[in-house]
Amino acid sequence: xxxxxxxxxxxxxxxxxxxxxxxxxxxxxxxxxxxxxxxxxxxxxxxxxxxxxxxxxxxxxxxxxxxxxxxxxxxxxxxxxxxxxxxxxxxxxxxxxxxxxxxxxxxxxxxxxxxxxxxxxxxxxxxxxxxxxxxxxxxxxxxxxxxxxxxxxxxxxxxxxxxxxxxxxxxxxxxxxxxxxxxxxxxxxxxxxxxxxxxxx
Numbered sequence: 001x002x003x004x005x006x007x008x009x010x011x012x013x014x015x016x017x018x019x020x021x022x023x024x025x026x027x028x029x030x031x032x033x034x035x036x037x038x039x040x041x042x043x044x045x046x047x048x049x050x051x052x053x054x055x056x057x058x059x060x061x062x063x064x065x066x067x068x069x070x071x072x073x074x075x076x077x078x079x080x081x082x083x084x085x086x087x088x089x090x091x092x093x094x095x096x097x098x099x100x101x102x103x104x105x106x107x108x109x110x111x112x113x114x115x116x117x118x119x120x121x122x123x124x125x126x127x128x129x130x131x132x133x134x135x136x137x138x139x140x141x142x143x144x145x146x147x148x149x150x151x152x153x154x155x156x157x158x159x160x161x162x163x164x165x166x167x168x169x170x171x172x173x174x175x176x177x178x179x180x181x182x183x184x185x186x187x188x189x190x191x192x193x194x195x196x197x198x199x200x201x
Contacts (some may be wrong), residue, residue, distance in 0.1 A: 056089040057152050062165040067096060070173040074102035075136065077172050080143070083165075089152040095143045096129070096170060100136035107135045107175040115167045122154040123166065133175055 063086060065079035080095040100106050110130040114123045129144035136142060146168075154160050 053089040053149065053152050056087040057155060059088045059155065060085050061088060061150055061163060063092070063148075063150075064165060064167045065094060065096070066167055066169040068169070068171040070171065073108060073172055073174045074106060075100055075108060075172055077170075086150070088150045088154060091126070091147065091149045093145050093147045095145045097141065097143050098134065098136065098172065099141040100138060103138045105135060105137050107133050108172040109133050109175045110170045110172050112168070112170045115169070116163065119150075119154070119160060119163060119166050122151040122157075122160070123168070124149055124151050130170065134172075 062083055064083040065081065067077045067079055069075050069077050076097075076099040078097055080097055084092060084094060086092045098108070112128075112130050114120055125146060125148045127145065127147040129146065134142070134144070148168075150166070154163070
């Protein structure tokens with residue numbers, strides 16, 4: 001009888017342990033997948049870089065810019081320009097413009113990728129508004145720069161010799177359904193970061 005109770009306790013402890021492991025894996029699944037995509041470029045995930053290459057290469061690629069918002073996102077969101085042509089290794093900066101069309105503060109977070117997906121490992125961003133949440137007060141309009149380059153190592157991949165253009169896409173989704181942040185405090189915080197150049201403030 002004692003052996004039976006002991007086996008039941010061991011079984012219960014094992015089940016609890018398994019549930020704990022499963023809960024942990026679930027909690028870390030999204031960040032782990034995101035990390036995997038960033039490292040490998042899977043699904044068009046881009047890379048990050050501290051600085052640009054020392055020199056550009058005489059190969060031109062056109063980069064097009066796309067913008068979307070989630071169904072419940074009350075923002076107008078668009079690129080300041082639709083396309084630019086740059087040399088491989090050249091640092092470029094463009095801007096996206098977002099405007100909160102609602103009567104309440106909205107927190108947004110951007111997801112992004114590049115197409116064709118296979119160029120993801122070679123598209124590197126030095127600065128981007130997608131690295132942090134963006135908070136817009138009612139009617140607020142912001143210009144958000146993106147600084148990037150196409151890594152010269154793309155020249156070593158013969159499978160990418162046919163690449164003439166790349167599309168960089170962003171989509172903003174609502175992160176908060178209520179106004180939980182003081183707009184003044186948020187504006188002061190954003191003034192300290194170079195990733196959001198505020199207009200009209």
